[in-house]
Amino acid sequence: MDSAPTGLARSVAKGKGRKGSISPFRMTLIGLAGVIPVVIGAVLLFLVVYAWPAIRFNGIDFLLTKTWDLGNLYADPVPRHGVLAPIGATYGCLVFVAGTLASSFLALLVAVPISLGIAVFLAEGVKRVLRTPFAIVVELLAVVPSVVYGLWGIIVLVPIAAHIIAPVLAAVFPFIPFLAQAGGSGFGLLSSSLVLALMVIPVITITVFEALNRIPKEAKEAAYALGTTKFEMVFFTMLPMIRPAIIGAIILGLGRALGETMAVLMVSGGALNYMPTTLMSPISTMASFILSQLDSAEQDQSGLAVQSLAEIAIVLFVITVIVNIVARLMVRKGAGVSR
Amino acid sequence: MTEVAIAPSFNRAATKHRAVAGRKLRSSLGWAFCGICFLLVAAPLIDIILLVLVRGFSALSVDLLTQVTQGVSGGLLNAIEGTIVLSIGALIIGVPIGVGAGVYLSEFGDGRFGQTVRFLADVLTGVPSIVLGYFSYVTMVIWLGWQFSVLAASITLAIMILPYMAKMTELVLRQIPIPMREAAYALGAGDRKVVLRVLLPVALPGILTAVLLSLAISVGETAPLIYTAGWSNYLWDGKLVRSPIGYLTYVIWSFINQPFASAHALAFAAALLVMMTVLAINLAARAILRVRGG
Numbered sequence: 001m002d003s004a005p006t007g008l009a010r011s012v013a014k015g016k017g018r019k020g021s022i023s024p025f026r027m028t029l030i031g032l033a034g035v036i037p038v039v040i041g042a043v044l045l046f047l048v049v050y051a052w053p054a055i056r057f058n059g060i061d062f063l064l065t066k067t068w069d070l071g072n073l074y075a076d077p078v079p080r081h082g083v084l085a086p087i088g089a090t091y092g093c094l095v096f097v098a099g100t101l102a103s104s105f106l107a108l109l110v111a112v113p114i115s116l117g118i119a120v121f122l123a124e125g126v127k128r129v130l131r132t133p134f135a136i137v138v139e140l141l142a143v144v145p146s147v148v149y150g151l152w153g154i155i156v157l158v159p160i161a162a163h164i165i166a167p168v169l170a171a172v173f174p175f176i177p178f179l180a181q182a183g184g185s186g187f188g189l190l191s192s193s194l195v196l197a198l199m200v201i202p203v204i205t206i207t208v209f210e211a212l213n214r215i216p217k218e219a220k221e222a223a224y225a226l227g228t229t230k231f232e233m234v235f236f237t238m239l240p241m242i243r244p245a246i247i248g249a250i251i252l253g254l255g256r257a258l259g260e261t262m263a264v265l266m267v268s269g270g271a272l273n274y275m276p277t278t279l280m281s282p283i284s285t286m287a288s289f290i291l292s293q294l295d296s297a298e299q300d301q302s303g304l305a306v307q308s309l310a311e312i313a314i315v316l317f318v319i320t321v322i323v324n325i326v327a328r329l330m331v332r333k334g335a336g337v338s339r
Numbered sequence: 340m341t342e343v344a345i346a347p348s349f350n351r352a353a354t355k356h357r358a359v360a361g362r363k364l365r366s367s368l369g370w371a372f373c374g375i376c377f378l379l380v381a382a383p384l385i386d387i388i389l390l391v392l393v394r395g396f397s398a399l400s401v402d403l404l405t406q407v408t409q410g411v412s413g414g415l416l417n418a419i420e421g422t423i424v425l426s427i428g429a430l431i432i433g434v435p436i437g438v439g440a441g442v443y444l445s446e447f448g449d450g451r452f453g454q455t456v457r458f459l460a461d462v463l464t465g466v467p468s469i470v471l472g473y474f475s476y477v478t479m480v481i482w483l484g485w486q487f488s489v490l491a492a493s494i495t496l497a498i499m500i501l502p503y504m505a506k507m508t509e510l511v512l513r514q515i516p517i518p519m520r521e522a523a524y525a526l527g528a529g530d531r532k533v534v535l536r537v538l539l540p541v542a543l544p545g546i547l548t549a550v551l552l553s554l555a556i557s558v559g560e561t562a563p564l565i566y567t568a569g570w571s572n573y574l575w576d577g578k579l580v581r582s583p584i585g586y587l588t589y590v591i592w593s594f595i596n597q598p599f600a601s602a603h604a605l606a607f608a609a610a611l612l613v614m615m616t617v618l619a620i621n622l623a624a625r626a627i628l629r630v631r632g633g
Contacts, residue, residue: 025531026447032439033448033456036505039498040459043466043474050477117376125373136625137381143621144387144614145559147588151595151610152387201380231366252465259467261562262592287469291562294476313473317466324465328458 040321047314054307057083058091062311065092067273070296070305077302084302091308093315095275099283100316102189102276103264104257107196112250114197115204116239122205123212124234135209142202150266153195158267161194162186166280177278184280187269192283195263200253207249207331211242248330255323259316261287286316388614395611398604408572408585411594412601415609417574421586422613424575425568426557428493429500434550436497437504442534444505445512457509460502471498472563480567487569487583495563500553507552511545512538548624555620559613561588587613 022030048055055062057080071089078087122135162185170182215238223237239246269282270292276283284292290309297305406414444457472495479491515538523533539546569583570593576582590609594602 023530025529025534029439029443029447030452032436033443033453033505035436036440036456036463036502037459039501040463040466042478043470046478047470047474050481114376114379117373118380121370121373121377125370134377136622137377137384139625140618140621141380141384143555143559143617144384145561145588145617147559147561147591148387148391148610148614151591151606152383152390154595155390156386198380198383229362229366231369232362235369255465259465259469261467261469262588266592266595287467287562290469290473291565294566310473310477313470317470320465320467320470321462324462325458327465328461 044314044317047310047317051307051310051314053083054091054304054311057081057085057304058308058311062091062093062308063097063315064094065090066094066275067092068095069273070300073299073301077304083304085304086300086302089300089302089304091305091311093286093312095271095273096284096286096289096312097315098275099189099268099271100258100285100287103192103196103268103283103285104254106189106193107200107257108250108254110193110197111200111204111253115201115249115253116208116246118201118205119208119212120234120239122209124230124238138202138205138209141198142206146199146260146262147266149195149199149263153191153263153267157194158186158191160186161188161191161280165190169279179279181278181280185269185282186280187267188280188282189268189276190279191267192264192285195267196257196260199260199263200257203256204249204253207252208242208246211245211249211331212238215241244330244333248327248333251323251327251330255320255327258285258323259287259320260285261291264288265291286312290316388618391607391610391614394607395614398608399611403605403608407574408590408605410572411597411599411605413572413605415587415590415605415612417572418585418587418590418609419612420575421568421571421584422558422588424489424584425492425496425564425586426554428489429496429557430550430554432493433497433500433553434504437501437549437553438508438539438546440501440505441508442512442538444509446530446534446538448509456505460505463498463502464506468499468560469562469566471495472566475563476566485580487567488578488580489568489575489582489584490579492564492568492584492586495567496557496560499560499563500556503553503556504549507549508542508546511542511549514545515541544627548627551620551624551627555617555624558620559588559617561592565589565592 058065059081067090069088069090071086073086075087077084079085118138122131122138126134166184166186167182169179173179219237219241220233223233228236264285265288268284268288270288271282271284274282290312293309294306297309300306403414404419405416407417408414440456440460444453444460447453448457475491475495475498479485479494480487485491519537519541520533523537528536564586568586568589570589571583571585573585575584587609591606591613594606594609597603
């Protein structure tokens with residue numbers, strides 16, 4: 001990113017001269033900065049160590065099994081796959097992976113066009129005076145606590161989903177089974193996706209908006225010189241210029257959606273052993289399931305249920321870390337292009 | 340659309356005019372779409388704020404602020420106290436580490452280690468809070484035997500605010516001009532003196548803003564606390580470990596699912612307190628940044 005050294009390192013040429021002698025003050029700073037990598041490493045390490053019996057017990061099937069069954073918790077656990085497990089216990093996270101992917105994907109489907117629209121609107125569409133208050137509206141969306149989104153979801157969004165959106169969709173698309181289920185409580189895939197979309201929109205919008213602002217004036221003027229309208233200039237010149245940043249922003253939003261817990265938990269309906277088949281299906285995401293199942297998993301004396309929850313946490317951790325790394329690299333690349 | 344630059348059409352074919360009109364129409368439709376997009380998110384935000392304000396204020400009373408929770412009724416004193424305790428605990432642990440890491444990144448962080456830390460700080464902001472909560476549950480609540488406790492919850496929140504503190508501190512410090520450091524060195528100050536006596540005092544308003552935003556994160560967080568703080572109907576007994584504690588966001592989550600009007604009232608009152616705190620902090624922080632940023 002910054003090839004030229006800045007800060008103290010640049011102003012103090014002597015730093016290069018005295019090798020090996022790092023002051024205690026600097027050691028302290030290195031130690032404090034080192035906390036961040038240590039935490040990330042520790043999260044992965046300790047979760048794997050803790051979940052190890054479950055990882056051995058579940059094997060690779062964990063990712064492909066739909067059933068989550070704690071087994072008979074009243075009988076003594078018996079050894080299976082070298083691990084003491086309750087009789088009949090089966091742990092699989094396919095339902096939760098499916099719920100997570102489905103809700104995140106639908107959320108992005110809604111959020112991406114809206115976010116791009118808002119970013120363009122803020123960057124080029126509104127008068128300069130209005131830009132700041134409008135931008136604050138978007139930024140405030142990002143700071144509303146997740147649990148408040150959930151509260152609003154239960155009170156406002158779920159009834160709308162059940163009584164307005166679902167019947168309308170069923171009437172308009174009776175031939176598409178995925179959309180045609182009119183019944184249902186409203187708690188489920190649709191409500192989860194809409195809440196997620198609302199939470200993801202500020203993430204994408206702000207990133208794209210900042211990238212739009214970095215585009216040099218000359219590029220815009222060149223487009224105008226070709227006789228474009230303002231919108232054509234934005235659509236055919238500005239947006240293609242920041243494509244890597246847009247993709248990065250979308251992946252960043254995906255990362256946010258994948259890991260979201262409270263809001264989804266409150267409006268998802270909490271599916272168990274049940275794959276989502278329609279827009280109104282109840283779902284569970286990995287994050288919401290980890291949270292909602294702790295109490296029941298703790299009833300398992302063998303500890304395998306709680307350890308299997310830890311295994312879900314590992315899966316979620318690995319997915320979100322990969323998604324975030326990809327996103328950051330894309331956003332950085334996008335920033336480099338226009339600089 | 341005043342900027343539209345169309346070549347003067349002396350005696351061109353009428354089709355040209357139609358094409359231009361079509362382009363203009365499409366552009367207008369495009370702008371209309373962008374405006375509608377904005378309304379689509381502004382409306383829910385306003386609805387959320389109104390819902391919380393109206394239902395929250397109608398539930399708010401003196402008793403609510405002075406009594407502890409009894410089952411699903413009573414007051415919120417224990418939860419208010421718990422949220423304050425946990426947030427302060429998170430700041431006490433997270434701010435020094437975050438500021439130290441930020442100073443390192445800004446002043447010495449151009450090497451490979453600095454780049455790695457900077458990148459991992461970004462990654463850490465993307466780790467789901469529930470995963471961090473589970474990590475704390477496994478390590479502190481179970482292995483260290485702290486059970487649901489203030490310390491486990493505060494450390495978890497501290498981990499969450501750590502990358503934000505580091506990134507924001509770095510940002511603020513990098514805005515301080517290099518000659519300021521050189522002047523201090525010329526006077527014979529060492530690294531430590533330059534950082535503590537020159538850089539940090541200058542950066543103080545920016546760092547305070549970062550602390551405020553971290554406070555907002557702590558106050559609004561829920562998921563990891565359910566795994567680390569538990570819940571308690573009573574006031575905090577002052578113990579750092581082996582003693583669960585209540586907090587406001589738990590009330591919102593858990594009481595809204597109860598079928599009792601008193602539970603709903605508590606949930607909305609808690610939502611009101613959390614929302615007002617978070618919004619006030621964010622608007623204040625923005626105001627500080629704007630005044631300083633010019």
